[in-house]
Amino acid sequence: MDIIFVRDLKIDCIIGVWEWERKIRQTLHIDLDLGTDISKSAASDNLDDTLDYKAITNGIRDFVSDSEFKLVETLAEKIAAMVQEKFNVSWIRVVINKRGALRHARDVGVIIERGINPDK
Numbered sequence: 001m002d003i004i005f006v007r008d009l010k011i012d013c014i015i016g017v018w019e020w021e022r023k024i025r026q027t028l029h030i031d032l033d034l035g036t037d038i039s040k041s042a043a044s045d046n047l048d049d050t051l052d053y054k055a056i057t058n059g060i061r062d063f064v065s066d067s068e069f070k071l072v073e074t075l076a077e078k079i080a081a082m083v084q085e086k087f088n089v090s091w092i093r094v095v096i097n098k099r100g101a102l103r104h105a106r107d108v109g110v111i112i113e114r115g116i117n118p119d120k
Contacts, residue, residue, distance in 0.1 A: 001091065001116075002038040004051050007031050011061055014068040015075065015098065028064065028072070028096055032056070034083070035091030035115065056087050072096045072110050080114040091115035 009032070012025040034051055041050030060079055069075045076094045083089050097109040 001035045004034045004036060004038070004053055005032060006034075006053055006057055009057055009060065011064045013064050013066075013075075015070070015072060017070045022068075026098065028075075028098055029109075030060065030064070030079070030097070031093075031095035032060075032083075033091075033093035034089050036089065051087060051089065056083060056089075059083070059086060072098055073112075076110050076112045080112060084115060089115070 009030040010027055011030060012027050014022060014024070015026055015028065016022065034053070034056070036051050038050055041047070059082065063079065063082055064075065067075060067078070069078070076096050079096075080092050080094050083092055091113070092115055093111065093113045095109060095111045097107050099107055101108045
């Protein structure tokens, strides 16, 4: 299995459990690893034969921008489910980074994997 990846997709949304967080938009940084087989698209050189990462990231951007989840864990799960269902991705790793959420740490977030792991 091959991996198409997207790094540091920045999306503003309402996220958090604290009252002040429910009143502002915060920037999340999202990394994606999408498991697929690129052999057909590599041979054909045709976008129709591969995962369209622009369409996937636009779908995620729309979904996340409109969301108002309290937990990044919930958001990560919903992103993975949406991408797997809508774009027929067999394996996905979603990393959501909520920079600045902890005063003495640069990064904090979650990493989830769903589907058949290509490394196993």
